[in-house]
Amino acid sequence: MNMHIVLAATTYFPLWERIQHYFNLLFIGIMIRSGIQILAAHPRLYWTDSSNPKKEWIRFTTTKVPENKLYTSMDDEVPVSPWLAQPGGDNLGLGRHWHFFVAIFWLLNGIIYWALLFATGEWSTLIPTSWTIFPHAWHAFVTYITLHIPPKSDFTPYDPLQQLAYAFVVFVLAPFQLVTAAAMSPSIEAHYPWYLKLLGGKQSARSLHFVGLILFIGFIIVHTALVFYVYPTDNILNITLGSEHGTFWLAALIFSLGIIFAFAFYAWSTRFTLRHKRLMQHALGAVVDPIRMFLLHRETSKQHYTSKDITPYFWVNGRPPETEEYRRLAQNNFLDWKLEVCGLVEQPLQLSLADLRAMPKQTQITKHNCIQGWSGVAEWGGVCVSEVLKRCKPLPNARYLVFVSYQKGKESVKPELTEALSHTFYEVIDMELANHPQTILAYEMNGEPLPIVHGAPARLRIETLLGYKMVKYLRSIELVEDYSQVGQGQGGFREDFQYYGRGAEI
Numbered sequence: 001m002n003m004h005i006v007l008a009a010t011t012y013f014p015l016w017e018r019i020q021h022y023f024n025l026l027f028i029g030i031m032i033r034s035g036i037q038i039l040a041a042h043p044r045l046y047w048t049d050s051s052n053p054k055k056e057w058i059r060f061t062t063t064k065v066p067e068n069k070l071y072t073s074m075d076d077e078v079p080v081s082p083w084l085a086q087p088g089g090d091n092l093g094l095g096r097h098w099h100f101f102v103a104i105f106w107l108l109n110g111i112i113y114w115a116l117l118f119a120t121g122e123w124s125t126l127i128p129t130s131w132t133i134f135p136h137a138w139h140a141f142v143t144y145i146t147l148h149i150p151p152k153s154d155f156t157p158y159d160p161l162q163q164l165a166y167a168f169v170v171f172v173l174a175p176f177q178l179v180t181a182a183a184m185s186p187s188i189e190a191h192y193p194w195y196l197k198l199l200g201g202k203q204s205a206r207s208l209h210f211v212g213l214i215l216f217i218g219f220i221i222v223h224t225a226l227v228f229y230v231y232p233t234d235n236i237l238n239i240t241l242g243s244e245h246g247t248f249w250l251a252a253l254i255f256s257l258g259i260i261f262a263f264a265f266y267a268w269s270t271r272f273t274l275r276h277k278r279l280m281q282h283a284l285g286a287v288v289d290p291i292r293m294f295l296l297h298r299e300t301s302k303q304h305y306t307s308k309d310i311t312p313y314f315w316v317n318g319r320p321p322e323t324e325e326y327r328r329l330a331q332n333n334f335l336d337w338k339l340e341v342c343g344l345v346e347q348p349l350q351l352s353l354a355d356l357r358a359m360p361k362q363t364q365i366t367k368h369n370c371i372q373g374w375s376g377v378a379e380w381g382g383v384c385v386s387e388v389l390k391r392c393k394p395l396p397n398a399r400y401l402v403f404v405s406y407q408k409g410k411e412s413v414k415p416e417l418t419e420a421l422s423h424t425f426y427e428v429i430d431m432e433l434a435n436h437p438q439t440i441l442a443y444e445m446n447g448e449p450l451p452i453v454h455g456a457p458a459r460l461r462i463e464t465l466l467g468y469k470m471v472k473y474l475r476s477i478e479l480v481e482d483y484s485q486v487g488q489g490q491g492g493f494r495e496d497f498q499y500y501g502r503g504a505e506i
Contacts, residue, residue: 013157013242017122020113021239026262027106028216030098033086033266035213037095040078040085042373045210046203049367050311051374057207070453073315073372074414086266087273090414092371093499094273097284100506103181104291110174125157126167136160149230165219173215180209186369187464187505190301190438202367202375281490281499289503296505301438301463305365305377310446314368314376316453318425321406321473334457339441343402343479346393353443353457359383362440364463371466371500380461381444385434388441388477394431398479401434402486403427403460403471412493420497427469427492428483428502429462438463441474466504468494 043060044053053065061078065071082088086098117123140161143150150159158166182188182195183205189196199205227235234244240254241247273280320326329337334353341349363381385401409420433439443450443458450456455472462470469492483491491502 013238014120014122015242016116017113018239018242020109020116022258023109024106025258026265027102027109028220029262029266030086030102030269031106032213032217033084033270034095034099034102037080037085037088037092038099038373039210040080041092041095042073042076042370043078044076044374045207047200047207048311049201049203049375049377050313051203051315051376052311052313054313070316070319072319073317073370073374074412077372077414082270082274087270089274091274091277091499093494093501094277094280094284096371097281097288097499097501098269098273100288100292101284104287107178113170126163126170128160128163128167133160133164137164144226152231152234169216169219173212173219177209177212177216180205180212184209184369185296185506186367186466187296187299189367189369190303190464191299193303202369206373277499281495281501285501289501292501292503292505296464297503298432299464299505300436301366303364303366303438303463305367307365307379309365309377310379311376314378314454315370315374317370317372317467318407318472319411320452321408321411323406323408326406326473330452330456337457339458339474340476341388341392341479342476344395344398344481345479346395347391349388349392351388356383356441356443356458359387362438363444364438364440364461366438366461366463368470369466371468371494371504379444379446380440380442381447382440382442382458382461384437385439385441385460386437389434392479394479397481398431400428400430400480400483402478402480402483403429403474404476404478405471406473406475409493409497413497417497420493423487423493423497425471425473425493426487427460427471427494428486429465429469433462433465436462436464464505468492468500469504 039060044051044056045058046052046056048055053059061076063076065076077090077092079090080088085095087094117126137160140150140154140159144161154160155162180199183199184202189202196202196205199208227239233248236255237244237246237248237251240251240258320330337353339349339351339356341351360383361381362384363379365377365379367375367377369375403426405425407425409417409423409425412425413420429439438461440461441458442455442461445451445454450459455474458474459472460470460474480486483489487493488496490496492500494500495502
């Protein structure tokens with residue numbers, strides 16, 4: 001985060017620092033734009049994990065949640081202009097791909113910068129070494145706020161106020177964004193519950209991450225304004241050539257071309273993504289997925305909330321199935337319902353609710369994390385998926401479980417996504433996730449039979465993943481060796497039609 005505003009006449013900025021400064025510009029721009037895309041999927045912020053829309057502290061939608069009809073979190077999503085968001089529209093899946101892809105390189109750029117900063121001694125220009133910097137910074141602030149410009153002698157290479165601001169951004173704000181981002185990962189939340197408590201919960205971390213975004217945007221606006229207000233010729237020379245001793249027209253040309261390229265890249269990446277969604281899903285995922293798998297996939301849930309933590313408000317995502325078959329089952333309290341377990345198994349099964357209840361019951365109070373951003377804590381009662389696997393005896397070549405719902409696309413996505421409306425909702429997980437101790441088929445919620453709006457008669461719970469993988473209204477479980485021939489072959493309905501990542505640990 002090595003941003004420079006005003007530079008001293010005798011300073012020299014090394015090439016590595018100038019190159020990293022430019023990469024930082026590119027990365028920050030994409031992360032802000034994709035962050036706006038993610039925020040628009042649930043345009044409300046809270047300080048408590050209940051995500052109660054009546055207790056939001058800020059919202060970016062004019063819509064109020066109605067109380068007299070079913071209103072889902074999908075209905076709450078706000079489309080964003082591609083001029084503002086990356087890539088724009090309702091493309092949450094692709095916005096997340098861009099956010100995580102660029103975050104990897106932004107973090108790498110920051111690590112290299114920190115290393116070179118201390119290896120070359122450049123840290124002394126950034127880190128204050130005397131308490132006198134605070135009164136001097138106040139004097140500089142008064143100078144700027146009264147629309148005066150400090151003398152060049154104040155810049156060594158920065159004036160005291162700038163030095164404090166840059167040190168804050170590099171050593172406080174940037175790490176703060178990483179810390180709050182990690183707290184929004186369901187895998188990290190589940191495996192390290194203590195970490196989430198340090199930040200006050202999932203929604204508190206999400207709100208703090210937003211506050212960090214606003215600070216970054218404010219810093220960039222002020223930073224850019226002062227580049228052109230305070231000794232602009234020296235600034236442009238130093239930003240591009242590293243010293244004020246150079247040819248200004250060359251520096252101005254390099255500076256202009258750099259800015260033009262940055263905005264052209266933002267425009268191209270948005271347009272190309274919207275035109276080639278599947279290609280970008282795979283291209284960005286090729287970088288993000290291996291890192292996600294390595295860091296998070298093997299984490300198991302260690303959540304043990306108490307009944308006092310159960311949130312009274314729990315958003316609904318998606319509508320109940322509208323088929324005649326499902327309505328008939330619901331009218332009979334699902335007494336005739338059978339869960340088919342088939343595929344690569346020695347013993348195919350047809351399990352009723354009574355059969356599931358006859359198996360060892362597991363009750364767990366855990367936090368649900370929706371990909372859109374909301375959360376809620378509930379008590380889930382059901383049977384471990386591992387218990388079902390013991391009974392069906394998977395064949396050695398069974399690698400994945402395909403959970404199929406009674407839901408169709410028309411109950412799971414907005415009507416504008418016409419291609420998906422007639423397709424059956426399904427999701428795929430691997431055997432490792434299926435055997436996690438808190439991966440269950442839940443038939444109870446908060447001590448009562450699972451409500452229809454939350455997935456009756458049974459739904460999948462995987463407490464280290466985002467909610468879109470936890471299939472509701474379960475119809476069947478098929479064990480397969482390869483999921484490339486299931487649906488459109490991406491590993492789930494959301495992956496097929498909304499370009500989500502198959503891994504949902506963050």
